[in-house]
Amino acid sequence: MDLLIATENEHKVTELSSIFEGHDLSTPSREGIEYFFEETESTFLGNARGKAFALLEKSDRPVIADDSGLVVPALKGEPGVYSARYGSTEKGRKLATPERNRYLLEKMKGITDRRAFFVCCMVLAVSKERFFVSQETLAGEIIGDPRGEYGFGYDPLFFLPGYGKTVAELPEEEKNRISHRGVAGIRIMAILNSMR
Amino acid sequence: MDLLIATENEHKVTELSSIFEGHDLSTPSREGIEYFFEETESTFLGNARGKAFALLEKSDRPVIADDSGLVVPALKGEPGVYSARYGSTEKGRKLATPERNRYLLEKMKGITDRRAFFVCCMVLAVSKERFFVSQETLAGEIIGDPRGEYGFGYDPLFFLPGYGKTVAELPEEEKNRISHRGVAGIRIMAILNSMR
Numbered sequence: 001m002d003l004l005i006a007t008e009n010e011h012k013v014t015e016l017s018s019i020f021e022g023h024d025l026s027t028p029s030r031e032g033i034e035y036f037f038e039e040t041e042s043t044f045l046g047n048a049r050g051k052a053f054a055l056l057e058k059s060d061r062p063v064i065a066d067d068s069g070l071v072v073p074a075l076k077g078e079p080g081v082y083s084a085r086y087g088s089t090e091k092g093r094k095l096a097t098p099e100r101n102r103y104l105l106e107k108m109k110g111i112t113d114r115r116a117f118f119v120c121c122m123v124l125a126v127s128k129e130r131f132f133v134s135q136e137t138l139a140g141e142i143i144g145d146p147r148g149e150y151g152f153g154y155d156p157l158f159f160l161p162g163y164g165k166t167v168a169e170l171p172e173e174e175k176n177r178i179s180h181r182g183v184a185g186i187r188i189m190a191i192l193n194s195m196r
Numbered sequence: 197m198d199l200l201i202a203t204e205n206e207h208k209v210t211e212l213s214s215i216f217e218g219h220d221l222s223t224p225s226r227e228g229i230e231y232f233f234e235e236t237e238s239t240f241l242g243n244a245r246g247k248a249f250a251l252l253e254k255s256d257r258p259v260i261a262d263d264s265g266l267v268v269p270a271l272k273g274e275p276g277v278y279s280a281r282y283g284s285t286e287k288g289r290k291l292a293t294p295e296r297n298r299y300l301l302e303k304m305k306g307i308t309d310r311r312a313f314f315v316c317c318m319v320l321a322v323s324k325e326r327f328f329v330s331q332e333t334l335a336g337e338i339i340g341d342p343r344g345e346y347g348f349g350y351d352p353l354f355f356l357p358g359y360g361k362t363v364a365e366l367p368e369e370e371k372n373r374i375s376h377r378g379v380a381g382i383r384i385m386a387i388l389n390s391m392r
Contacts, residue, residue: 132329187328
């Protein structure tokens with residue numbers, strides 16, 4: 001199926017393209033589509049849905065949008081829906097990834113409960129009234145020093161006890177099989193396949 | 197998989213049991229579970245999600261909840277999320293199905309645009325952070341005289357031009373293959389099967 005992904009983040013495009021094998025994925029910029037949605041909702045679902053429907057209005061094909069983030073219970077759920085802009089209010093500008101990761105570690109200084117989970121809420125919008133949501137998680141722990149070169153965002157700090165590795169130490173294919181975004185995508189794929 | 201359905205409507209239980217073949221469905225009353233959610237949200241998603249999570253808190257297994265209704269564009273979307281209690285504010289009590297159907301026909305007197313669609317928003321909640329949504333529709337027309345004995349609710353007034361029949365004239369198996377609730381359920385089944 002021809003699908004439009006509501007992102008210009010090349011890391012996400014790569015991840016999603018390998019998840020949605022057999023479907024033809026494009027991005028708004030490749031299709032010359034401009035749309036606007038400010039991700040100011042209080043839930044991953046609110047942001048993912050808002051983004052999907054803002055783009056769907058301009059699109060001639062079904063849209064996939066996601067909102068993802070890191071949830072640290074010991075930080076009362078932070079950074080949560082603010083994951084991508086964590087620390088920017090305090091610093092007065094959007095932080096680059098390594099700086100944002102250091103900001104998180106600073107916040108977690110002295111905290112012994114290191115449990116955390118990634119959340120991905122993915123929305124497939126076919127029309128205003130026909131839509132599908134898949135929200136999945138990945139559980140792990142925040143370690144003190146970044147490790148690994150794969151992935152992006154908080155991946156180098158996110159340790160998976162079952163693997164003895166951070167998410168950034170997992171090759172893309174392995175990450176997609178178990179990650180919050182990968183598994184959320186597998187469910188959306190199941191839905192797409194049920195439409196054939 | 198053992199699943200709990202957030203309904204005591206026996207029509208729905210029957211419909212869903214035949215859709216979710218191979219899974220073990222139970223209801224809150226059969227499990228002795230009491231839960232409370234008032235369906236006062238403005239969207240089918242809001243009601244289905246609220247109901248699913250209210251029940252999930254009391255349940256030891258994944259929950260399926262749905263909110264469904266009839267949308268008539270010429271009535272500005274009415275009865276919509278008020279489908280089950282349409283006319284009750286005006287009449288001061290909940291109407292029985294035949295009375296509610298007459299109320300709808302009264303409202304549509306003189307309206308030539310008879311287009312309508314059924315909506316079903318179905319939610320599968322596995323945990324607070326892991327959930328899935330499938331919202332599907334069925335398009336048709338509101339006819340002036342009820343026809344057929346199957347189904348329930350507005351089914352006898354809902355005519356499917358492609359079949360030359362109302363939904364209430366379709367045997368259950370045929371209805372489940374094409375109806376808003378049937379197709380929404382097929383997508384949730386695809387998700388459940390992808391978890392195996």
